[in-house]
Amino acid sequence: MYSLEARLKRRLLVGVLLVSVVLGLAVRTEVNRQQREMLDYQLEQVARAMLLSDLQDLQAWDNDPALHLDMQIWDRAGNRLYRSSAQIGLGADTSPGFSVLPSGPQADAVILRVFTLKGAERTIQVMHSRELRRALSRDAEFQVLLPTLLAMLFVAIMVGATIRKGLEPIRELDEELSQRDVASLQPVSLVHAPVELDRVVRTFNRLLLQLDASIQAHKRFIANAAHELRTPITALRLEVDNLAHGEDPVQVKGAVRRLTMGVHRAQRLLQQMLTLARLEARTNSRPWTSVDLVGLAQESMMDLSVLGSQRGIEFAFEASGSTVVQGDPDDLRLLLDNLLGNALKFSPPNTSVELSIHQQGDAVILLLRDHGPGIAPALRERVLMPFVRSNPTIEGSGLGLTIVFEVIQSHGATLQLEDPPEGQGLQVRVSFGVDRPVLHTENQKNQA
Incomplete structure (x- = not known):
């Protein structure tokens, strides 16, 4: 035996969990991709802006915490004109475009995502640390995944509540039947039965009506049989009394004849009753x-x-x-x-x-x-x-x-x-x- 409610909940909740995992992985992958593209776009746009800007405007860039980036500017002769942080140890010979480079020769150097843009007069290097990019991606994932996970949790709660509510008519039917005994054969009535259970209830009620009709027919048969047997048995008893007290041979002979006929009538009645009972009780x-x-x-x-x-x-x-x-x-x-x-x-x-x-x-x-x-x-x-x-x-x-x-x-x-x-x-x-x-x-x- 198993619980239908528990099985439905288990399977649907496993389904919700699988959907949540797949959705979470898809959201995480998409957020990481968009975050990388956005940060790379930021590096590229800042580099292009700095290629045409005056070096005196760099103070404004340094004071903007929303950029989350570092920068180096070199002149055509390879002289460094600007460095946003003394911890940056990149040379001027980085290849144009995007690259991943350590910030210096030391073993624990910070890994940087660098965009290099070379112009006629300057070389611009704009960079993010890899750890910073990862931290920004985690923050973005959390901001997107938290509402999604809360929504899936709400769906799981709704699934459990819906299943329990949907199976409520079955519990009502069980309660209705548990209160009955062998004499309670009236039709079952469920006020809020769904269509699927309503068909079951109608079929069950039809069986109850047939069972009740069969029981009533057997009761009538037994009552009628008792009534029909009463008369020949009474007659037989009277003839037996007549034989017991009879002294006249003619009367005794008549009593024997009537007793024989009565026995034959009773035998015929019993034979027909047994035949009818056999025919009615035959199932196969x-x-x-x-x-x-x-x-x-x-x-x-x-x-x-x-x-x-x-x-x-x-x-x-x-x-x-x-x-x-x-x-x-x-x-x-x-x-x-x-x-x-x-x-x-x-x-x-x-x-x-x-x-x-x-x-x-x-x-x-x-x-x-x-x-x-x-x-x-x-x-x-x-x-x-x-x-x-x-x-x-x-x-x-x-x-x-x-x-x-x-x-x-x-x-x-x-x-x-x-x-x-x-x-x-x-x-x-x-x-x-x-x-x-x-x-x-x-x-x-x-x-x-």
């Missing part, structure tokens, strides 16, 4: 394979044929074109079992359940029609929710269509609950292999 889908819906449909109808024949209900089946889809065969078998089981449950005796599977363009259409009471359009969206029954008078758990819808969602198919073309009943249309995985009932489709 299993590898899909090519599944022939016709084969699965025939197996499902064969398993349910006994139940249908007991009520005089027959299956009518037809198929055409390619009926192979990509999916999970076990989940698709669950879909067919629940659709056909619901159709048998809601169909009146001595009717038929019609199933067709056919190819339509790139899609495979599964069409199931029964002759039962159907589902009112206002309820077609709600019956996809757990424990919601379209007809409370008919025994059931209200989980069949919910399981069907979970399988539909996982396979990217579409589900439509429709009125049949004629007569009463319900027509269920499932489309596989469509271009985009849109999941809706007929009501939702019409609203779109």
